[in-house]
Structure formats: C-alpha cells, structure tokens
Amino acid sequence: MKPLQLREQFPILDTKVYGKPLVYLDNAATSQRPKSVTEAFVKSCNSANSNLHRAVHKLAVDATDAYENARRRVQEFLGAAHPEEIVFTSGATAAINLVAYSFGEAFVGEGDEIIVTEAEHHSNIVPWQLLCERKKAMLKVLEVDDNGEFQIGHLKELITHNTRLMAVTHISNVLGIENPVREIVEICHQSGVPVLVDGAQGAVHRRVNVRELDCDFYVFSGHKLFAASGTGVLYGKRLLLDAMPPFMGGGEMIETVKFSGSTWAKLPGKFEAGTQNINAVPTLVPALDLLEECLKDAELAENQESIKKYIYDFLENHPRITQYGRPAEHERKVPLFSFKVEGAHHEDLALILDKMGIALRSGQMCAEPLMDRLGVTGLLRASFAPYNTMAEAEYFTKCLDKAIEMLV
C-alpha cells in the first residue's frame, strides 16, 4: 500500500490549518483515527449500545459480544495465552496505576525495591513513587548515557533480593529507541523479579508477542494506534493477576456483596469495576486490523524507513541541531525524533511551525527526569506514522530551516 492510499482512510489528514495543509507529526502523542474506527464507534452507539454483561436483553448481548470480541482481538494481537489476561483500562497510564496499586498491595512491603529507568514517561515513574511512599519501599533508577541508552550490566548491579518489580519502556517516547526488553526480562527473571513493559510507543512500532517476550505485564493505549481514546490495555500473566487484589470496587467486579464481606469476580472482571468504555473498546478491532496491515506492508515499511533515514541524517548533519536518541544500531530507532536547536527556543520553533501547518510537540514530553539528565529545559519532537509521506518530511525540514532563520 502507498502512504497516499492509507491517507484516504484518515479524513482529518485533509484538514487545512491557517490555510495550509496539515502536516501531522505529533503521532507519538496520539495517532489519527481511520474511518473504520469512527464507523465502529458510531455502529456501537447506533446499533449495539447497552451496558455490558448484566442484562439478558438483545442489545446487552450484542454490546457484550462486541466488547469481548475486542478482548479476543487484543489477546491475538499481543499473543497472550488467555483472553482473561487482557484487562481493559482507560489507557496505559491507568493500566500502570492499576498494577502499581494492586501488585503493590500484594507483593511490596517496607524496604522493598522497584526499578525504573531514567528514560521513562512520568506515567511509568509517578505510580511507582506513590507506591513506594505508601509502602516505605525504595525506587531505584537505572541511569542512561548521553545517547539515552542504559547499560544492561548496570541493571544486574541494581537488582537485589529486595527487588520486587522492574518497570521499563519498550520504546522511549522521547528517544525513539527500542529497549532490549527480552534481555531485560531474562535478567530480571533470573532473580525472580517480574517485569512490566510500558508499550505505549512499543505496540505502535513493533509486533509484540508477550509470550516470546515473557514479560509479566505489558500495557498500551489504543489512541496511539488508531483506536478511540479511552481504550487502554493491561496484559498480565494469569498467575499474577489472580494473586492481585482488586484496584477499584464497584459494579461488575464482584461475585457476591454482603456487609459481612464481599467476594470478587474472576478475571478479568475483577479489574473492570463500573461501566466500561462500551462504545470505544470495539474500535480496537478495526484499529489493530489496520495497524497489523501497516506493520507487514512492505511499501509502507520502505516509506517509513526512507523517512527515518532522511530525518535522522538531516538532524545529525545540521550545524545548529543536537539530536537525542541515537542508538548504536540503526534498526532500534523508530521514526520519532527529539532535538534542540542552538539559539532557538523549542516553544518559539513549535509556534512558528504551527503557523506553517506543522503539528509537533515541544516541551518536556512528560519526561522531566530525562530532560534533566540531558541537561535541557525541553525539546522539539517530530513523530511519524505510516500515513506520513516523504513530501511531508521534506516540507518539515524546509520549514524548520525557515523558522530557525527567523529566530537566530
């Protein structure tokens, strides 16, 4: 498939901003939605809208079918062993909070340790900080070097017999580097330490198989891979999820409720309290269908690869630009680029580029500790999706040069 054919499925990409064609390069924040996704949302509202599970009428059955069908689709997408290992949440953040609370209640106590890396999104730092405060546990940080990479050897040094969990991003939302998750899991498991993988960016760019990775938890957000917002996924190994207490109490997560004490529903219901995102969850099916199609399409892959090389080299060779996220092996980089411009503030650049029709991210990108490590107050980030074209990439570099010229 050509990127132009793919674009036809995304009406918003025809938008004009300030009279100029929109060039959407903020895909790492959220992707755009294809027609198949909006149609699935509308279909759910118009023909199968009912609360789930708890009624016998036809609409409730249809809504429940659509919801559970999405669960099986996610199970297949992640290669999970059982559908009940897939828990729906509002997003990756909610999924991590669920684990931090619930796993923390079951397995973390005073003096225990949790390990995160220095390159994590705030969502994969703060829930663990809260847990550590609650339990008087300690948060340990695996540091990164100037290229944003950590040494696997350092991880071995950090693990002690008090380590209860390692939380690591699959692909950093700032650096665009794929971490060696398989290796991390292996090392952690040697010491009996479970691993949570933040797949918010990883699931977008890589085929994931949780059984091959052997990770204990994997989380991602639907809105970053074409689905409606409010569709988060937590994958957890059944054995662990079974041993964890509920995170929130309410409807649907119970087996029986008595004032003398209640009992909990089986997985995954135990973790899905209250009314779920009935209309949005079914959009995961067409979203994952399209994503998988994109990931295996040779023409789209070639286009992404050319864009990646073009932008990487442009930033690398620009006399005023410092690029962050430069892995030793090119294949571990995804088309997500963060950089700073000597003499021009990231906010000024983003403001000017916006007027040229280009949407990109400026600031700390929810990764303040990493910004501190890199010694910057913020960066600019351009992140590409399969529907972005080489023409857009070239327009972006041309406009960036123009904006720099205006500012310095």
Add this chain to the structure above:
Amino acid sequence: MTLEERKNKVVEDFSLYDEWLDRYEYLIELGKALEPFPEEKKTEDRLIKGCQSRVWLDADVRDGRLWFTADSDAIITKGIISLLISVYSGLAPEEIADDDFAFIGEIGLRENLSPTRANGLVSMINTIKEISRLRSK
C-alpha cells in the same frame, strides 16, 4: 504618553501586519531589543508561573511610578512581555491595577497564540496586575 495613547500606538503598529509571519517577526524584534536583564535577578520569585518557557519580571518604584524589567528564554514570549512592559512601565501602580488589558484582544495576540502560550499571556498580565495592586496606596 498616557496609557490610552500607548495602547493606541501598539494597536496601530500591529494593524500594519496582516500576516502572522510579520507579527511574529515584529514580536521577535521587540524581544531582541529588550534591555538586558541581569543574570542575578533571574530568581525563582521573579519567575512567572504558568508559562511553557521561562519568563522573569521585576518591578521598581521610582517617584511613585512602577518601572518594569523582564526577560525570557523564548524570544516570542520575550517580545510579548516587552510589549506589555512598554505599555505599562512608568505609570502609577493604581492606574495599572485598574486597567482591563483589553487592547491585547484588539491586536490579535490572544488568538495567535497556542493554548499554553495564551495561558502564559494570562499569567503575565495577572503578575503585572498583582505587582501593581501590592504597590498601590
């Protein structure tokens, strides 16, 4: 010049520019022309909260009037704060505290700025007002 005359002049200056590019160029020029702000004054208490970039604002009272100095690490923001203090510097604090700052809307600054930047602008205005209120008799 009175406050009204100053505002009218800014509105007139801006009306020369139809294009956003020219408006930004103008703000960049204003930013670049701003008097240097001493490094030792770039302290936490002079930092305006609520902006994506860092903006420092300082005020002195001389002869019953307020004199502002400012700086920012982003040049367009620096141009905006420069514009604000060129309008309000040298006036009695009471007059500034009572002003409605409505001319900002007339020069299309608010609509031309991103939501975070618009918040930054609001923070700048509120800080100028707050300082003036505190220094009012």
